[in-house]
Amino acid sequence: MISVIIPVLNEAAEIGQTLEEVLTGENLEVIVVDGGSQDKTVEIVQGYGEALSTPLRLLSSPAGRALQCNVGLQAAQGEWVLLLHGDTRVPRGFDVLMREVLRDEGVVAGAFELAVASPAWTLRLVEWGVRWRSRWLQFPYGDQGLFISRQRLLQLGGVPDLPLMEDFELVRRLRHLGKVAIAPVAVVTSARRWERLGVLRVLLLNQLIILSYFLGISPKRLAQWYHRRRG
Incomplete structure (x- = not known):
């Protein structure tokens, strides 16, 4: 079984479509962990839970993607875990592809x-850069839907308890253990971050955060700086 863990915070605009695609999979459970949403996120998730036969649980947690993922991980029962952002849609057959890759x-x-869910040509360049980084450096980020065996993730202590860079640090640790493979199909993520801030600003912000992290600046301080720049 696959446990799909989705941390959410004010994702009313996206979570319904995310769940629609996830629930096309077979032999899975879905665990949505809400970090205190003030919009209709909880009501939307509850509606899916009542209408569908696939196990769907709604948990609550203080806000923070790492913390929310770990709350979901403790409740998960599947052999495999998929950590999925609330604004990211999986491809059809994602469950089959996961099992093939992890075999x-x-x-x-x-x-x-x-x-990225946008026709903008600049975002095609972003996709190309992500493809290069993921395949040649084996360094995907969290918005690509990270999947791993539940037991291995537990052995690693779960998702690193950081206020920022938790997915980056998790992949760093995994690369010391073996290959991080990339399935040959894409998840589709919302373009809202790039549309709000601009593609160049997002790219520069991300690279500054990574560089600062390597220079030893604390993730807490980086998170404060990052969220101020995002607005």
């Missing part, structure tokens, strides 16, 4: 390629 004994984790 390779040399693979410790996997992710999907990334597509």
